[in-house]
Every structure is written in structure tokens, then in C-alpha cells.
Amino acid sequence: MRLLIFVATVVHMTTISGATLTGQVSNDSGAVSGAIIYEHSWGSAGHTVLGSTDATGQFSIELTAGTHEIFAESGSAGDLARSQNFKIPVSDSQTTDIRLEISEVVTISGEYESAGLADEGLQIWDLDTGANAWIAGSGTYQNGGGNFSFDVPKGRYSIEDKIGGSDTVKQFYLSSVSVDASSGSVSGLLIKKRELPGESSFDKVPPNGTLISFGAVNDYGIRQIIGDVGAVSGVQQITATNLQTGQTNIGSSGSNGSFSIDLFAPDGASVMIQNSRVHTSEPSSPAGTVVRIPVPEEQSGAFSTGQKLGNRNDVQRSVELKVVGAKDPGQVWLTGNLDSKIWSAGTSGTLEGTATIYSRNLATKVPTLGAGEFFLDPVFDSAGKQTIAGPEQSSSDLTVSNLPIERGYLTQSNQQESFYLGEFSLSGYQQLSDRSGTASWSGAYTVPEEVPDGIYQLVLGGKGYPLNTFVKDIDSDTKYFEDLYYEPGFSHLSSTGGVALIEIGSTTEPRLFPALLMNEFSNGSRGVTAIEDKNEFAISPHIITSSKDLIIPLIDPVTGKTKIYNLEPFVPLTASSHKHWLHPPTIPFKFPSGDLKITVTDPSGAVSDLGNAPFKSSYIQKPTTTSGKTPNTNSNAPDGHLGLTTLDPRFETSFSQYGKHTVTLTGSIEDVFGKLYDVSGTFEIYVAETLDIETGVFPSTPFEVGNHFSPAVVVQPGVPAAVEITVAHFPKSDAAQKVESKISGQANRFGYFMPSTQQLVEFENAGEYRVDYTVSYTDDDGVLWMGSRTWGSVVETPNSPIIARGSRGAESENTENRQWYLMNDSGVTNAHFQFPYNRGDISWMTNSVSWNAAMVAAVKLHDTGGTLNNLLASRTGISSIDFSFGEIPLRTTNANWRLAPYSLPNSSDNHWGYFYSGAARPGVAVRELINGFNSYWRFDTFYNFQL
Numbered sequence: 019m020r021l022l023i024f025v026a027t028v029v030h031m032t033t034i035s036g037a038t039l040t041g042q043v044s045n046d047s048g049a050v051s052g053a054i055i056y057e058h059s060w061g062s063a064g065h066t067v068l069g070s071t072d073a074t075g076q077f078s079i080e081l082t083a084g085t086h087e088i089f090a091e092s093g094s095a096g097d098l099a100r101s102q103n104f105k106i107p108v109s110d111s112q113t114t115d116i117r118l119e120i121s122e123v124v125t126i127s128g129e130y131e132s133a134g135l136a137d138e139g140l141q142i143w144d145l146d147t148g149a150n151a152w153i154a155g156s157g158t159y160q161n162g163g164g165n166f167s168f169d170v171p172k173g174r175y176s177i178e179d180k181i182g183g184s185d186t187v188k189q190f191y192l193s194s195v196s197v198d199a200s201s202g203s204v205s206g207l208l209i210k211k212r213e214l215p216g217e218s219s220f221d222k223v224p225p226n227g228t229l230i231s232f233g234a235v236n237d238y239g240i241r242q243i244i245g246d247v248g249a250v251s252g253v254q255q256i257t258a259t260n261l262q263t264g265q266t267n268i269g270s271s272g273s274n275g276s277f278s279i280d281l282f283a284p285d286g287a288s289v290m291i292q293n294s295r296v297h298t299s300e301p302s303s304p305a306g307t308v309v310r311i312p313v314p315e316e317q318s319g320a321f322s323t324g325q326k327l328g329n330r331n332d333v334q335r336s337v338e339l340k341v342v343g344a345k346d347p348g349q350v351w352l353t354g355n356l357d358s359k360i361w362s363a364g365t366s367g368t369l370e371g372t373a374t375i376y377s378r379n380l381a382t383k384v385p386t387l388g389a390g391e392f393f394l395d396p397v398f399d400s401a402g403k404q405t406i407a408g409p410e411q412s413s414s415d416l417t418v419s420n421l422p423i424e425r426g427y428l429t430q431s432n433q434q435e436s437f438y439l440g441e442f443s444l445s446g447y448q449q450l451s452d453r454s455g456t457a458s459w460s461g462a463y464t465v466p467e468e469v470p471d472g473i474y475q476l477v478l479g480g481k482g483y484p485l486n487t488f489v490k491d492i493d494s495d496t497k498y499f500e501d502l503y504y505e506p507g508f509s510h511l512s513s514t515g516g517v518a519l520i521e522i523g524s525t526t527e528p529r530l531f532p533a534l535l536m537n538e539f540s541n542g543s544r545g546v547t548a549i550e551d552k553n554e555f556a557i558s559p560h561i562i563t564s565s566k567d568l569i570i571p572l573i574d575p576v577t578g579k580t581k582i583y584n585l586e587p588f589v590p591l592t593a594s595s596h597k598h599w600l601h602p603p604t605i606p607f608k609f610p611s612g613d614l615k616i617t618v619t620d621p622s623g624a625v626s627d628l629g630n631a632p633f634k635s636s637y638i639q640k641p642t643t644t645s646g647k648t649p650n651t652n653s654n655a656p657d658g659h660l661g662l663t664t665l666d667p668r669f670e671t672s673f674s675q676y677g678k679h680t681v682t683l684t685g686s687i688e689d690v691f692g693k694l695y696d697v698s699g700t701f702e703i704y705v706a707e708t709l710d711i712e713t714g715v716f717p718s719t720p721f722e723v724g725n726h727f728s729p730a731v732v733v734q735p736g737v738p739a740a741v742e743i744t745v746a747h748f749p750k751s752d753a754a755q756k757v758e759s760k761i762s763g764q765a766n767r768f769g770y771f772m773p774s775t776q777q778l779v780e781f782e783n784a785g786e787y788r789v790d791y792t793v794s795y796t797d798d799d800g801v802l803w804m805g806s807r808t809w810g811s812v813v814e815t816p817n818s819p820i821i822a823r824g825s826r827g828a829e830s831e832n833t834e835n836r837q838w839y840l841m842n843d844s845g846v847t848n849a850h851f852q853f854p855y856n857r858g859d860i861s862w863m864t865n866s867v868s869w870n871a872a873m874v875a876a877v878k879l880h881d882t883g884g885t886l887n888n889l890l891a892s893r894t895g896i897s898s899i900d901f902s903f904g905e906i907p908l909r910t911t912n913a914n915w916r917l918a919p920y921s922l923p924n925s926s927d928n929h930w931g932y933f934y935s936g937a938a939r940p941g942v943a944v945r946e947l948i949n950g951f952n953s954y955w956r957f958d959t960f961y962n963f964q965l
Contacts, residue, residue: 037108039079041116042071043090045099049075050092050120058087058103060154083110089153090118098123100171102149104338116341117499121171124199128207130179132163133192135214137182140166143297145174145196145255145270148337163211174198174253174270176297179209179216190645192216196253196295198273215576219646220298220639222537222584224307225250225291226665227609227635232283232311238453239284239351239376240501243291243309245277250293257304261288261602262514263326263349265503266301266335282376282503284351286313286322286517288602290638296646299335301598302657303642307635308593310606310690317691319359321517323478324351326505327377327487335504343497344504348377350489352459352478354517361522364467370460373444379494381452386491387444392463393477394437394520396921397604398528400471402696403554404591405921406604407435411656412557412590414531415920417948418748419788421563421810422556423932424949434910435920437474439463441481444488459488468917468925471523475516475604484515514601519689529696530605531555532587532683534703536659537641539649540569541708541805542943542962544641544656545588548683548699557590560655560955561962562943563717565806566790569704572673576644580672585616585628585681586637586663587697593638593660600638603660605689610634612687614664614697621677629668633687637661643963650959654872662687662697673705676802709793709805710734710941710965714772717809718936718946721787722816727779729761729772731791733805734965736769739795747813749783757782765793781813809946811934819883822933824853825876825905835903850874850954855905863957872954875945877933880904890929908933909950 043053051073057066068088069079089103101118108114132138140159144151151170159166168177175197181190193212197204229249233242243258250256250271258281259266271277271293283289292306313320328347333339354371369392375385395407405414413422415435425434442461449455480486531554536545542562547555557564574581593603615630640658642648649655673679681701686694714730721727733739743761759779765771781787788810795803814822826835828849837855850872854861863873878900881887887901893911900906908931912919919928935953937945942964945955 036080036082036110038113039068039081039086039088039106039108039116040113041077041118042075043077043092043101043118043120044075045120050099051075053090053092053120055079055088055090058089058153065155081108083108088116088118090120092120100153102144102147102151102171103153104149104341106338106342115343115497117343118341121173123169124172124203125167125169125205126175126177126197126199126203126207127165127167127205128195128209130159130163130166130209131211132179133211133213134162135181138179138192139182140209141178141180142168142170143176143178144170145176145253145297146268147340148268148297148299151175166209170199172200172202174200174272176255176295177207177209178296179212190214190216191219191296194296198253215644218644219296220294220303220305220642221251222305222639223251223665224305224635224637224639224663225293227307227309230291230309235284237451238501239282239349239374240280241283242278242280243283243289245271245275245291247274247276249277250275252295254293254295255297255304257292257294257301257306259290259301259599261290261308261600262324264505264599265326265349266505267503280501282349282501283311284322284324284374285311286353287311287324290600298646299337300646300648301335302595302640303646303648305637305639307637308600308603308660312690313353315355319356320353321356322351322353323515323517324349325480325485325487325514327489328493333502333505339504340499340502343499344502345493345495346378346498348375348379348489348492350375350487352488356518359518359520361465361520363465363469363522366462366464368460368462369442370458373457373459373488375455375457375489375492376453377492378453378498379492379496380449380455383492383494385447385455385489387447387457388488388490389441389443389481390488391441391479391481392439392461393479394439394465394469394474395477395516395604396435396472396918397475397519398473398525400523400525402526402528404529404531405435406591409591411560411594411596411659412533412555414555414591416554416556417810417932418751418753418786419746419810420553420556421788421948422558424558424947435918436477437466437469437918437921438916439465442478465522466916468922469522470921471525473525473528474520474522476518476520478515478517516602516604519605519691527694527696529698530589531591532697532699533557533590533659534585534587534681534701535568535570535583536588536590536661537639538570538583539641539963540565541710542964543568543806544962546701546703548701550699555591558656558947559962560947561650561945561959562964563809563946565808567702567704567792567804567806569706569708569804569806571707572676572705582670582672584670585618586614586661586669587683587685587699588659588661589697590659595657596654598657600658600660603636605695606691607633607636607662608688608690609636612685612694612697614662614669614683614685616669617682618671619680619682620673620675621679622675628671629666631664631666631668633662633685634665635663637663647960649962654954655959676705676800679703679705704804706794706802706804708965709737709739709795709803711791711793711805711807712941713791713807715789716936717807717938717943718811718934720811720822720934721781721813723781723784723813724816725781725813727781727789729777729779731765731771731793733765733769733771733793733795736767737765737795737797737803738767739765739769739793739803739805741765741771742792744790745779745787746789747779747781747783747785747787749785751786755785783813784815785813787811787813809936810948811936819881820886821880821882821904822857823878823880823904824855825874825878826855826903827852852876872956873937874954875935875937875947876949876953877908877935879906879908881906893929907931907950
């Protein structure tokens with residue numbers, strides 16, 4: 019056992035020229051004079067005194083360039099006040115200005131039951147700032163267990179037992195305790211011993227949206243987001259994000275679960291609230307809910323939405339944000355009113371309203387007013403089928419074999435579901451204050467005659483691209499230290515500018531496409547759709563094609579205990595994310611409302627009624643391991659999907675039998691305008707231990723006419739499993755010509771299966787195909803083992819003049835057009851590199867993201883005969899360079915660029931284009947998806963935890 023005792027030692031520093039650090043120290047009463055500024059040291063030399071504040075609380079210090087850990091103290095023992103310790107970068111010959119807030123030092127103490135593991139130790143985090151609150155010399159604890167004591171500024175903290183070390187893969191969360199020390203010292207805490215794998219780092223219960231309210235908005239668009247008692251469970255880190263602008267603030271809740279956190283959130287803002295009992299800088303791992311701030315008079319047609327201004331990285335997420343300050347890129351918020359939300363195809367009109375511009379730069383800057391575009395994004399068709407513009411991660415646009423086609427949100431004028439209505443412009447700017455101004459906006463719209471009946475979302479988006487801004491030229495390098503909200507580092511959204519649901523023509527009762535267990539992995543697959551929806555809706559994990567069968571374990575392989583599953587529905591087409599930032603839900607749900615009833619039929623036929631309850635909140639959370647690690651850190655892969663929850667623990671259940679279970683959902687939910695949405699479905703779930711399948715055909719292999727499909731299978735571990743294979747071939751991509759071949763048999767005792775040559779499948783016509791594998795085996799103990807695999811691809815015409823290609827150069831570097839090159843020669847450090855242009859070429863990629871390189875799994879076409887070039891020459895979104903380079907993108911278009919081909923599937927003017935893309939490592943799928951555009955990945959993924 020090693021006893022760690024930290025004793026503060028003060029070392030005085032002589033002045034070194036190079037960089038200047040200036041700033042101010044304050045407390046709740048104002049500026050603090052005589053405060054000492056320290057550079058923190060973890061070594062035995064102790065902290066270095068850098069200087070002190072003058073009578074106005076100001077200081078100025080000369081430092082060497084680099085990153086320095088800085089904190090401030092005032093007073094002495096018994097009357098000590100201190101700030102948190104922050105990492106401050108300073109540059110040569112430049113001045114860095116900071117703000118440090120000090121508060122009374124209190125003691126947090128208790129007992130630590132260590133598991134005695136290598137590199138195990140305690141960490142203490144400030145939940146309000148995310149700062150590491152341990153300053154060397156300010157506490158004691160024993161690595162092997164015993165008493166602990168931390169002297170920290172007043173606040174709320176998470177004390178976490180973790181395995182540390184330099185290898186991030188081996189870092190592991192074990193347990194924690196959260197404490198509210200905002201009113202004084204706290205003692206008697208107990209950090210319980212947890213053996214590996216420890217307890218789950220993130221709870222799966224979101225805040226209770228029915229207990230969240232909103233304060234009055236001030237003149238700067240800022241208001242308090244208020245959680246009543248019980249809104250969350252005890253002391254938690256609270257994160258609030260405006261989903262229109264991406265701006266985010268963090269804070270904490272008290273021991274009674276109440277909280278109050280300020281945020282830029284005018285009327286109409288959709289706000290995601292997340293809670294976490296541990297400190298985290300990972301924005302989408304904690305459980306969250308989405309709440310919507312009502313728009314006054316919205317029942318009579320009023321609406322509003324907004325967008326952030328400036329660049330996407332103007333205010334980056336940082337513990338030091340409010341210490342080092344940040345720029346104020348600003349926001350614009352549009353309000354207006356609709357006379358009616360019932361429209362007709364072919365009608366025209368004018369929309370107008372007011373735009374309020376917010377930024378402290380308006381004191382010295384006059385904005386340039388710009389323009390935007392009106393669109394109708396489909397939400398439901400006339401039969402009540404749910405859809406979405408630019409689907410990613412799930413889709414209601416399916417191939418002939420019922421696999422999901424994705425696209426992502428391209429420039430709006432190239433949308434494949436949305437209908438362009440017209441443009442609007444801003445004019446008549448007037449300044450209201452030194453940080454706000456106003457303008458008018460207006461524009462004419464025309465609904466195309468061809469728009470089919472359905473429910474649409476009216477979108478006010480940037481001109482040419484959804485996030486292009488309506489207002490420009492108010493950028494400034496001036497830094498501010500108040501009302502700061504960090505922004506996402508990256509934004510891939512469908513649309514943030516939805517303002518109202520518009521009905522055109524007649525529609526039947528809308529039905530949401532539900533999915534279950536979207537945060538559960540089945541050897542790479544994720545979630546399951548309803549039996550009723552197999553021909554209408556599908557999920558795309560990106561890493562691997564979703565298998566036909568969802569197979570989940572009875573026993574949690576990590577804990578060894580019976581696994582608990584929440585059977586409440588997800589509604590992926592309503593909102594999803596893959597870069598932390600969820601887009602606002604397309605439907606403004608009312609909470610509480612509706613009702614959910616769930617029954618489970620087990621393999622014996624017995625039916626369990628789990629009960630019924632109203633929906634109380636939405637739910638959003640990405641899946642993580644027990645220790646909090648994410649399956650895809652920085653890749654274009656599904657992050658979170660919106661769910662609906664009753665917050666009723668009766669819907670969390672376990673299974674006692676192996677085999678097929680049928681889950682029946684009967685439910686509905688209202689929106690804030692009283693419209694009812696069905697959310698029902700029947701789901702088949704297989705409870706079994708997992709078998710891995712290696713197939714005789716490389717997944718996603720394209721065939722030529724006359725080729726044979728080899729149904730060989732190797733089952734791992736090697737057992738004599740029953741094997742069932744279905745190969746569905748669709749000549750000319752026509753469902754009416756479907757040819758289905760079923761192959762079945764039993765693997766030998768080593769797990770090898772190869773039927774006779776009479777069961778080989780020959781592809782006789784060009785088209786598409788799909789294959790589904792299912793293997794099953796029951797061992798001597800009655801334990802069912804299963805494996806499932808699905809994929810699709812094409813059957814091509816031999817000797818075709820149209821050649822499948824990759825692309826030249828890097829996606830983000832238009833001047834790089836070489837077929838062969840070294841990546842380091844590209845000059846781009848955040849590059850998307852393409853699949854090699856020529857078949858047979860190899861790209862050597864590094865297994866590292868330090869350079870932030872990515873591979874784009876896109877396929878393009880080279881037309882050597884010219885027929886395809888001529889057909890597509892006038893189509894929007896394909897440039898002359900694409901034709902001349904032999905890189906025609908596979909993009910679905912209509913001859914009229916204003917019309918949306920996926921919303922008009924029977925139009926004779928549609929040209930359909932998408933590719934099947936597949937990449938793999940031995941035994942592991944790396945990338946499988948059907949797309950026409952956005953499909954990159956980076957190399958730091960866990961591949962959805964495949965075997």
C-alpha cells in the first residue's frame with residue numbers, strides 16, 4: 019500500500035520575458051486585490067508564485083511561451099479562497115488575457131474502498147466547469163484504499179475511481195460519488211470498491227422533460243433553463259444545447275435534482291438537456307432529452323427559428339472557455355406568422371417577418387444582410403408513411419431489396435426529397451442596443467404543382483446550403499468573458515431551420531417508424547425494425563449492414579449478470595446525429611401525452627404485459643461501453659437516435675429463455691398542436707449467445723452476369739450449426755422479377771459448411787442482389803447460439819462501357835487531381851481521401867487520427883461510350899469536371915431541379931443513382947452502406963464491437 023500525501027511548496031519565480039499573461043481575479047463580491055497567481059506543479063518543487071493582483075484585481079505577468087497551469091488564491095488557512103486550475107496557452111510576443119473566479123475553499127472527505135488495481139486512483143472534477151479540481155498539495159488519499167480528503171473551491175464535484183495511465187485504451191472507469199459542496203464542507207462520503215469492469219459510467223435515464231421550464235428571455239436572447247426538484251437524479255453535470263445554433267453551456271444540479279442553467283434560447287428554440295453523474299467532455303454520451311420553448315401565439319400560426327453566425331469553430335468546447343474568453347460570432351433569430359398551415363400544390367404567396375441579430379460586435383460593426391431559401395421537407399406521405407430529407411443512419415428510401423439508401427444533406431438546391439419554394443431576403447437593419455439589432459425579412463414562394471399530398475416541414479435555410487448564414491460581416495477578434503456558450507466543432511445536420519408542419523392535400527393518420535434497442539449491438543448491427551415495416555424502413559449502422567435477425571445475449575458478457583433491456587421505442591427518422599449535434603426533431607412532441615403499452619411473447623408462447631404509461635420525455639444518447647468509451651470516436655457513423663420514453667421502469671426487462679421473443683408495441687403520442695401520431699409495431703428479437711460467421715463471398719462483392727454465388731460458411735466457434743442462406747436476385751432492379759434461392763444444411767463439427775455444387779446460385783441477369791445468413795446451434799446445456807449476416811450489391815453487365823471508379827486526390831482539395839500520390843503531398847491535414855481511382859490500386863492508410871485523415875468509400879462512374887454523359891449533362895449537381903475526369907457521381911435527379919425525385923418516385927424524369935460500398939478487414943466489416951455521397955470513415959473505430 020502506498021500513501022500519497024501532497025504538501026504545498028511555494029517557489030518564487032524570477033521574471034522571464036517572452037509572453038505576457040494578464041487578467042483579473044474576482045469573487046462573488048467583485049474584484050479581489052492581493053490575490054496570488056500560481057503556476058501549478060505536480061512535482062516536488064511545488065507551485066511557482068507568478069505575481070499578485072493590484073487594487074483593481076488586475077495582474078500582468080511575463081512568461082515563456084507554452085501551456086501553463088494557472089490558479090489563484092487569496093487569504094490564508096481558515097479563510098482561504100481559490101480558483102480552479104486551468105491550462106492556459108500563451109504565445110511568444112503576445113498578450114493573453116484571462117479571468118479567474120475564486121471562492122471559499124471547503125473540504126470534501128470520506129472513505130475510499132480501492133480495488134487495488136494497477137494505475138487505479140481517484141480524480142475529482144468540478145461539474146460546473148469540467149476542470150480537474152485537484153491541485154497538488156490540496157488533499158490526501160491512499161492508492162490502496164482508506165480515507166481521502168480534498169480541499170477545493172465551493173461547488174459541485176464528481177469524485178471518480180479510475181484506472182489511469184498513458185494508454186487511453188486501458189483507462190477504465192470503476193465508480194464515483196457526486197457531492198454538492200456549494201454551501202460548505204462535506205464529510206462521510208464512501209467510494210465503494212468496484213472490481214473490473216466497474217459500474218456503468220453513464221446512466222441511461224434522461225432528465226424528466228415534464229419538470230423542465232423556462233425563464234423569461236432577456237434582450238440578448240438568453241434565458242434560464244430550469245429543472246424542478248426531481249428533474250434529474252441528485253448531483254449531476256448538466257449540459258444544455260440550443261439545437262438550432264449548437265451553442266452549449268454546462269452546469270450542475272443540486273442534491274434534490276433541481277438545476278438552473280443559462281443559454282441563448284429565444285422562443286421556439288429546441289434545447290437538448292443532458293445529465294451525467296460523472297464529469298465528461300464527450301457531448302453525446304450522457305442521457306439527454308429535447309425540450310422545446312413555445313412560441314407565443316403559435317397555435318394561431320406564429321413561428322420562429324434561428325442560426326449561428328460566423329464559422330463553425332469560433333467558440334470551441336473547452337474547460338477554459340470562460341477563463342480565456344472567446345469571440346462572439348453572433349446569432350440571428352427569425353420570427354413570422356402563417357395564415358394557414360393547410361396549403362395546396364400550385365399555390366403561391368408571401369412569407370415575411372422579423373429577424374433579430376445578436377452579437378456584442380454590433381457596437382462597432384454594421385451587418386451585411388443576406389438571403390435564404392424556402393423549402394418543403396417531407397415528413398409523412400399521403401398514406402402516413404414517415405420520411406425525412408437527406409436521410410442518414412436510417413431511411414425510408416429503400417433499394418429493391420429493402421436495404422436503406424442514404425444521402426446526407428447536400429446543398430438544398432440539390433436535395434432529393436425537398437421541394438424548393440423560393441427565396442427570401444433581409445432588409446432595413448436597425449440597431450437596438452450595443453449587442454442586438456433588427457431587420458425585416460420577406461420572400462415570395464410557390465408550391466410546385468407536382469408536390470404530392472403529405473405533411474411537410476417548412477424550412478428557412480441558408481442560400482445554397484442549410485447552414486449558410488443570413489447575416490454576414492459582424493466578425494471580430496474581440497474577446498468576451500460573459501455569456502459564452504461553446505459551439506460544436508463540426509456540424510453535419512439535415513436542417514436546423516424547420517419552422518412549421520404544413521399539410522398539402524389529404525393524408526391519413528401519420529405513423530412513426532419505431533425501432534427497438536438502437537443502443538444495443540448485435541455483432542455490429544444496431545437495433546431492429548418492426549415486422550410491418552421491413553419493406554418500408556431500415557437502419558444503417560454504416561460499419562456493417564444491419565442483419566435480418568437481431569440477436570442479443572441473455573447474460574451480459576461484461577458483468578456476468580442477467581442483462582436488462584429497455585423496450586421503449588426509438589423514432590430515428592424524427593431526429594438523429596453523427597457528429598454530436600442532434601438536429602431539431604421534425605415533430606414538436608407534447609409531453610406528457612399519448613400512451614405506450616408493451617407485451618412480450620416468449621418462445622413458450624407465454625405473454626407478459628409490461629403495462630402502459632404516457633410518454634413523458636424524449637430520449638437521446640449514444641451507446642458506450644461500461645467504461646464510457648464510444649464505438650466510433652470521429653467517424654461518419656451513427657451517434658444518437660431520438661427515442662420516446664415514459665420514464666417508467668416497468669419497460670426495462672430481462673429475458674429468462676433463449677429463443678425468439680415477440681415484442682408488441684401499441685402506442686400513440688401527440689404534438690403541441692394536438693395531432694396524434696401512431697407509434698406501434700411488432701418486433702422479433704432472438705435471445706442467444708453470438709456465433710460469428712465468415713462467408714465464402716466477400717461482403718458487398720459485385721458480380722457479373724454468369725457468375726455464381728458461393729454459399730460457403732465458416733461458423734466460429736466451430737460447432738455443427740444449422741445454416742440457412744437466402745439469396746434474392748432482382749434482374750433490372752425490378753421486384754416483379756425477383757428470383758429467390760434458399761440454401762440450408764448443417765456445418766460439420768468444425769463449423770464448416772459447403773453445400774453441393776447443385777446449390778450454387780447463378781446470376782443470369784444484371785440487377786441487384788441481397789443475401790441473408792442465419793446460423794443456429796443449441797449446446798448440451800440448452801444454450802442457444804446464433805449468428806446473422808446480411809448485405810447487398812449489384813450484378814453488372816460484362817464488358818460494359820461504364821466503368822466503376824473511385825476518385826482522384828482528396829475530397830477537400832479541388833486542385834489535387836492525380837490518380838497516384840503520397841498523402842503527405844496533398845497539403846491537407848483534415849482530408850477525406852477517396853477510394854483509389856483505378857480498380858486494383860491500393861491505398862495505404864495509417865491507423866491513427868493524429869493527422870485527421872479519412873477514407874471516403876464512394877464509387878463513381880466513368881462512361882467511356884458517352885451515353886450516360888449525354889443523359890446527365892443537364893442534371894443539377896454534376897459538373898463538367900466530373901464528366902471530363904470520368905468521375906460521375908451516382909446521384910438521383912429529376913430533369914427539373916426544383917422537383918424531388920425521392921418524393922416523386924414514379925416520375926418518368928427521374929434518373930436513379932446510388933452505389934453499394936463495402937470495405938473490410940479480415941473477419942471484420944469496416945464500412946458497408948448504400949449511398950450517393952457522404953460515406954467517409956476514420957481509423958479510430960471499434961467497428962461496433964464485432965467479434
